[in-house]
Amino acid sequence: MRDYERYIRYRTFPTPWCPGCGDGIILKAIAMAFSELKIQPQDIVVVAGIGCSGRLPTFFNTNTLHTTHGRALTFATGIKLAKPDKTVVVISGDGDALAIGGNHLIHAARRNIGIKMILINNGIYGMTGGQVSPLTPQKFITETTPYGNIEPKFDTVNLLKASKASFVARETVNRPIPLKQVIKKSFQHKGFSVVEVISNCHINLGRKNNMKDPIAMSRWIADKTVTQAQFEKIPVQEQNTKYPVGIFVEDKERLEYTELYYKHIVPTTQAETIKANSTAKRQKK
Amino acid sequence: MKQRQVLQGNTIVAKAAIAAGCDFFAGYPITPSSEIAQFMSMEMPRLGYDFIQMEDEISSLGACIGASLAGKKAMTATSGPGFSLMQEHLGLAVMAEIPIVIVNVMRGGPSTGMPTKPSQSDIMQTRWGTHGDHPIIVVYPAFASQLFSETIRAFNLSEKFWNPVIILLDEVIAKAREDIALPRKKDLNIYWEKTKQIEDLNIYDREIGQNPPRVDFFKKYPIHIDSLEHDKHGWPTTDPKIVDKMQTLRMQKIYNYLDEIITHEEYYLDDAEIMVFSFGISARSSLAAVEMAREQGIKVGLFQALTIWPFPKLLLREKFKKIKKILVVEMNMGQTIYEIERTATDDVERQALLRANGVPFTPTEVLEAIKRFKK
Numbered sequence: 112m113r114d115y116e117r118y119i120r121y122r123t124f125p126t127p128w129c130p131g132c133g134d135g136i137i138l139k140a141i142a143m144a145f146s147e148l149k150i151q152p153q154d155i156v157v158v159a160g161i162g163c164s165g166r167l168p169t170f171f172n173t174n175t176l177h178t179t180h181g182r183a184l185t186f187a188t189g190i191k192l193a194k195p196d197k198t199v200v201v202i203s204g205d206g207d208a209l210a211i212g213g214n215h216l217i218h219a220a221r222r223n224i225g226i227k228m229i230l231i232n233n234g235i236y237g238m239t240g241g242q243v244s245p246l247t248p249q250k251f252i253t254e255t256t257p258y259g260n261i262e263p264k265f266d267t268v269n270l271l272k273a274s275k276a277s278f279v280a281r282e283t284v285n286r287p288i289p290l291k292q293v294i295k296k297s298f299q300h301k302g303f304s305v306v307e308v309i310s311n312c313h314i315n316l317g318r319k320n321n322m323k324d325p326i327a328m329s330r331w332i333a334d335k336t337v338t339q340a341q342f343e344k345i346p347v348q349e350q351n352t353k354y355p356v357g358i359f360v361e362d363k364e365r366l367e368y369t370e371l372y373y374k375h376i377v378p379t380t381q382a383e384t385i386k387a388n389s390t391a392k393r394q395k396k
Numbered sequence: 397m398k399q400r401q402v403l404q405g406n407t408i409v410a411k412a413a414i415a416a417g418c419d420f421f422a423g424y425p426i427t428p429s430s431e432i433a434q435f436m437s438m439e440m441p442r443l444g445y446d447f448i449q450m451e452d453e454i455s456s457l458g459a460c461i462g463a464s465l466a467g468k469k470a471m472t473a474t475s476g477p478g479f480s481l482m483q484e485h486l487g488l489a490v491m492a493e494i495p496i497v498i499v500n501v502m503r504g505g506p507s508t509g510m511p512t513k514p515s516q517s518d519i520m521q522t523r524w525g526t527h528g529d530h531p532i533i534v535v536y537p538a539f540a541s542q543l544f545s546e547t548i549r550a551f552n553l554s555e556k557f558w559n560p561v562i563i564l565l566d567e568v569i570a571k572a573r574e575d576i577a578l579p580r581k582k583d584l585n586i587y588w589e590k591t592k593q594i595e596d597l598n599i600y601d602r603e604i605g606q607n608p609p610r611v612d613f614f615k616k617y618p619i620h621i622d623s624l625e626h627d628k629h630g631w632p633t634t635d636p637k638i639v640d641k642m643q644t645l646r647m648q649k650i651y652n653y654l655d656e657i658i659t660h661e662e663y664y665l666d667d668a669e670i671m672v673f674s675f676g677i678s679a680r681s682s683l684a685a686v687e688m689a690r691e692q693g694i695k696v697g698l699f700q701a702l703t704i705w706p707f708p709k710l711l712l713r714e715k716f717k718k719i720k721k722i723l724v725v726e727m728n729m730g731q732t733i734y735e736i737e738r739t740a741t742d743d744v745e746r747q748a749l750l751r752a753n754g755v756p757f758t759p760t761e762v763l764e765a766i767k768r769f770k771k
């Protein structure tokens with residue numbers, strides 16, 4: 112058994128994912144990041160919402176929590192505040208994180224609470240059978256955009272930047288080693304971190320858009336993947352069709368939320384209380 | 397010596413929660429419950445405990461559930477619109493059997509309704525608000541001392557039965573400042589299941605009717621908690637046999653312990669010919685009315701429900717053997733009266749005094765209703 116397999120809960124296999132799904136690659140990348148960072152399984156909790164991506168926690172041999180659609184961050188916030196020294200990971204789909212859960216995402220980023228989020232962007236609602244998501248590319252055919260998607264997708268990186276996120280990165284399932292590396296880096300970051308992972312859903316997205324097997328979809332992903340330097344040179348109107356990869360934000364200075372709470376608020380209030388009590392006592396005398 | 401103080405209802409509940417060991421509060425401001433969050437924001441950091449104002453009520457309950465799983469005693473407080481938003485997560489807490497306390501200070505509804513006016517119209521929502529069959533415990537204090545004792549009891553019940561417990565409060569009681577003697581710490585009876593070290597991964601493995609032990613994250617064994625129907629490990633399943641068993645387990649852990657859960661107060665019922673059934677602010681008016689009626693020689697008593705769910709069916713049926721007239725007094729357009737209909741035998745005459753316009757009943761109004769009923 113390789114060390115990262117300690118983090119995989121084989122007892123709950125098989126997974127519910129379609130053959131060729133990118134979710135398996137992400138599962139392994141996360142397990143390897145845990146293993147290389149030597150975090151003990153009982154010190155980790157992996158939380159997810161609902162969706163194909165939401166099923167990932169079941170397969171981690173750590174503490175795991177499968178919650179409600181879009182709201183994994185809210186549970187994770189409670190867990191992190193209660194136990195700041197633990198590693199709290201949230202796994203989310205694109206609909207999960209940016210449609211129903213969009214509000215929680217921007218607020219978690221704003222608070223800079225030390226949750227590590229893996230945002231699996233397959234551009235579609237996978238679990239419910241292929242409806243449009245806020246990250247579906249324009250013009251794409253889905254179950255609920257039979258005439259083509261007319262809505263633009265969110266620019267996740269800039270959305271998170273504007274929300275004051277302190278770590279934002281993007282990778283793709285085509286590049287498992289850089290993926291593992293960036294996940295590892297995000298796990299070492301103290302504040303709120305998001306790694307968006309471009310993944311393939313050839314069944315629900317590819318099939319309707321002339322990419323019905325995993326190979327065709329990973330070619331499409333490869334074609335859309337650019338470095339940040341390349342991205343800068345692309346005309347602005349075309350930028351929304353590309354996925355620049357790498358780390359976009361890494362702010363190590365900003366204090367993490369629970370650190371602020373426990374190292375600043377709690378001791379200050381306690382000191383004030385002690386002071387107030389002793390003045391009250393003196394006045395009594 | 398007990399210390400007498402004048403405290404606002406909301407503050408009494410917050411103080412009682414802390415006395416019960418509450419060390420995590422997440423909430424979102426809403427009239428008429430905000431004072432609870434405000435009090436917690438002052439007190440929790442002083443004690444080294446957690447307070448966080450979340451982005452809405454959905455996330456508030458989510459955070460509380462997460463904290464509870466991480467070993468905290470967690471509470472949130474809200475009112476109608478926020479309580480509506482909490483329903484999905486309330487269901488999760490039932491499904492995954494997570495102790496949690498939710499305060500709902502009711503206000504006039506539906507929708508934004510009358511934020512500053514009292515109402516008792518969320519009673520059915522506390523019972524059936526979340527989707528799916530589920531057990532729920534709802535306590536409903538009326539007097540200042542009960543605000544304290546029922547809050548303690550809410551925590552105890554949620555810990556013991558691994559279930560969310562809701563505290564219903566009336567706006568006028570939550571906002572009023574009243575004289576109260578807070579009990580001393582050593583007189584409190586606090587239930588806190590010492591986290592048992594789970595011996596294996598079978599966290600939900602137990603016999604029907606057994607109380608579950610409390611499980612937390614970050615212990616020796618990594619556990620899985622799921623909002624999906626699950627087996628004894630907590631792992632998702634749709635196997636009909638297992639589903640049957642798990643559903644029964646969740647129901648029976650409450651319904652096998654009704655004696656322990658259901659509490660009420662009775663006043664002047666021993667020789668009563670008419671029973672007033674009420675709760676919250678309506679029970680307070682009713683008690684005054686009953687006392688006025690007694691002075692006029694009318695044999696009437698009051699049944700004040702302190703636990704509204706599970707409904708005190710068996711207790712009431714016992715009363716109906718002797719008392720053949722029941723008057724339900726509630727500030728809504730008819731909610732518990734239907735539960736009484738289901739409880740009472742055919743020979744029991746029932747009447748309801750209902751009103752949902754934001755004005756509590758006066759004792760005289762209840763007295764009039766008693767007199768009309770007597771004729």
Ligand SMILES: Cc1ncc(C[n+]2csc(CCOP(=O)(O)OP(=O)(O)O)c2C)c(N)n1
Pocket residue numbers: 161162163164165179180203204205206207208231233235236237238239244
């Ligand atoms: C409140 C609520 N609304 C809708 C659903 C149905 N639902 C389940 S998964 C899902 C979308 C999943 O898409 P995504 O988040 O992109 O994840 P994926 O399945 O693609 O990994 C929806 C809408 C739900 N479970 N809960």
